[in-house]
Amino acid sequence: MRVWAVANQKGGVGKTTTAVTLAGTLARRGKSALLVDMDPHGSLSAYFGYDPDTLERSIYSLFQQESIGHDLEPEAVLRSTGVEGLQLMPASTALATLDRQLGAQEGMGLVMDRSLRQLEGMFEYVVIDCPPVLGVLMVNALAACHRLLVPVQTEYLARKGLERMVHTLDLIQRASRRPVPYTIVPTLFDRRTRAARDSLDVLREAYPETLWDGVIPVDNRFREASKRGLPLSSIAPSSRGVRAYDGLLEFLMRQSDTPTPQEET
Numbered sequence: 001m002r003v004w005a006v007a008n009q010k011g012g013v014g015k016t017t018t019a020v021t022l023a024g025t026l027a028r029r030g031k032s033a034l035l036v037d038m039d040p041h042g043s044l045s046a047y048f049g050y051d052p053d054t055l056e057r058s059i060y061s062l063f064q065q066e067s068i069g070h071d072l073e074p075e076a077v078l079r080s081t082g083v084e085g086l087q088l089m090p091a092s093t094a095l096a097t098l099d100r101q102l103g104a105q106e107g108m109g110l111v112m113d114r115s116l117r118q119l120e121g122m123f124e125y126v127v128i129d130c131p132p133v134l135g136v137l138m139v140n141a142l143a144a145c146h147r148l149l150v151p152v153q154t155e156y157l158a159r160k161g162l163e164r165m166v167h168t169l170d171l172i173q174r175a176s177r178r179p180v181p182y183t184i185v186p187t188l189f190d191r192r193t194r195a196a197r198d199s200l201d202v203l204r205e206a207y208p209e210t211l212w213d214g215v216i217p218v219d220n221r222f223r224e225a226s227k228r229g230l231p232l233s234s235i236a237p238s239s240r241g242v243r244a245y246d247g248l249l250e251f252l253m254r255q256s257d258t259p260t261p262q263e264e265t
Contacts, residue, residue, distance in 0.1 A: 001116070001119075001120050001123055001124060001125065001126060002124070002125050002126070002146055002252075003116060003125075003126040003127075003128065003144050003145045003146050004022070004125070004126070004127050004128070004145060004146065004147050004148075004149055004252060005127075005128040005130050005141040005142065005144070005145035005147075005148050005149065006018050006019045006022075006127065006128065006129055006130060006148075006149045006150075006151065007130035007131075007132075007138065007141065007148060007149075007150060007165065008132065008150055008151055008152065008161060008162070008165050009132050009133065009134075009161055009164050009165045009168060010132070010152075010153075010157070010158055010160075010161025010162075010164075010165075011132060012153065012158075013151045013152055013153045013158055013161070013187055013188070014151045014153065014187035014188055014216060015129060015130075015151050016039075016043045016044050016047065016129055017151075017187075017222050017226075018149060018151045018185065018187065018216070018245075019035060019044060019127045019128070019129040020035070020044065020047060020225075020231050020232075021222075021231055021232055021233060021241070021242065021245045022127050022245055022248065022249060022252075023035045023086055023125070023127045023231065024083060024086065024230070024231020024232070024233040024234055025231070025233045025242065025245055025246060025249050026085075026086075026124075026125050026127075026249065027083050027084065027085035027086040027231070027233075027234075028231075028233045028234065028237060030085065031085065031124045031125055032085050032122065032123045032124050032125070033085060033086050033087075033123060033124065033125045033126070033127065034078075034086075034087050034088070034089065034119065034122075034123040034125070034126045034127070035081065035086065035087070035088045035089070035126075035127055035129070036059070036088075036089045036112070036116075036126060036127070036128040036129065037059065037088065037089060037090050037091035037129050038059060038091060038095070038112070038128055038129060038130055038131055038137045038140065038141055039091055039095075039129055039130065039131045039132070039137075040052070040091060040092075040093055040094075040095040040096035040131060040137075041091075041093075041131075042090070042091040042092070042093060043129070044088070044090075044091065044129040045058075045088065045090035045091050047226055047229060048079075048081045048082065048088055048090075048229055049229050050079060050088070050090045052090065052091050052092050052093045053092075053093050055090055055092050057076055057077050058077060058089075058090050058091055058092035058094075058095075059077060059089055059090070059091055059092065059095065059112075060091075060092040060094045060095050060098070061076070061077055061092075062074060062077060062111055062112070062115050063095075063098055063102055063108065063111055066107060066108065066111050066114075067101075067102050067105060067108075072111070072114060072115050072118065074089070074115040074116070074118050074119055075118075075119070075122075077089050077090070082229065082230065083230065083231060083234055086231075087123075095131075095137060098135070098136050098137060099135045099136050102136070108136050108140075109136060109139045109140060109143055110140070110143055111140055112128070112140040112141065112143070112144040113140070113143045113144040116144055126144075128141045128144065128145060134168050134171075134172070138168075138172070139172065139176075142169075142172055142176075142180050143176070143178075145180065146181070147180075147181050147182065147183060147252065147255060148169065148180050148181070148182040148183070149182070149183055149185055149252075150162065150165055150166075150182055150183070150184045150185065151185045151187045151216070152184055152185065152186060152187065152203070153186075153187055153188045154186050154187070154188060154189045154190075154195075154196040154197075154199040154200050154203070154215070155188075155195055155196065155199050156195070156199065158199075159199060159202060159203065162184065162203075166182075169182060181255070182210060183210060183211075183212050183251075183252075183255075184203065184207050184210050184211045184212065185212050185216060185248060186200055186203060186211070186212070186214075186215045186216065187215075187216040188216065188217075188218050189215040189216060189217050189218065190217070190218045191217070200215065212248060212251060214244060214247045214248060214251070215244065216241065216244045216245065216248070217240055217241060217244055219232075219239060219240050219241030221235075221236050221239045221241060222241055224236075233245070
């Protein structure tokens with residue numbers, strides 16, 4: 001089972017779109033995939049019609065079970081997405097209270113890793129939508145993933161957010177002493193604008209080793225897909241946005257053939 005996390009500390013960069021489209025493309029290819037919503041805002045859960053304010057069982061339930069010493073039951077949290085081969089672990093807005101309630105409690109940083117290990121035989125791929133802030137949820141996502149994807153909009157302010165995200169990642173890696181390979185994904189690219197082209201050039205110069213060599217273009221059909229609560233790959237598999245994510249998926253699958261440091265030990 002391969003686990004990819006999607007994170008950025010700036011909103012509006014295509015984080016949830018990246019998670020949904022990658023997972024939807026995997027399902028379209030006949031792969032079993034799981035989407036995990038670790039963002040208290042619950043955008044990914046809402047995408048598939050679940051209300052983070054009213055869910056009885058969510059990822060928050062897993063942390064509650066861990067905090068009182070009960071066995072984790074991740075299967076009880078799984079929900080349908082309406083897409084064959086694709087399931088969801090939804091978020092609850094209560095996740096926003098985790099750092100205050102349980103952040104200092106021992107073992108809270110590995111709840112998601114342990115939960116996913118129990119689902120090992122059910123899914124070939126897991127895509128985690130991360131929260132935008134550093135805390136116990138981000139630590140969980142990084143501890144569970146094999147690779148981190150950092151979507152960054154090709155414009156100036158988004159580049160500044162990327163600098164903060166890379167700094168945060170460096171802090172976590174130094175504290176945990178566990179390297180997390182990451183790939184920067186240029187999103188919302190409009191080749192018609194000089195600003196987008198210039199931003200992409202700056203990214204290529206600043207992050208030559210970690211920047212994916214493709215781009216995710218602006219595609220208004222992503223909005224249509226979100227209104228219908230389906231991945232764009234389910235309704236318009238030949239759209240330019242889906243073709244771009246197909247290219248990203250091919251890249252990720254090639255990277256999956258190379259063992260990560262924790263797998264070699």
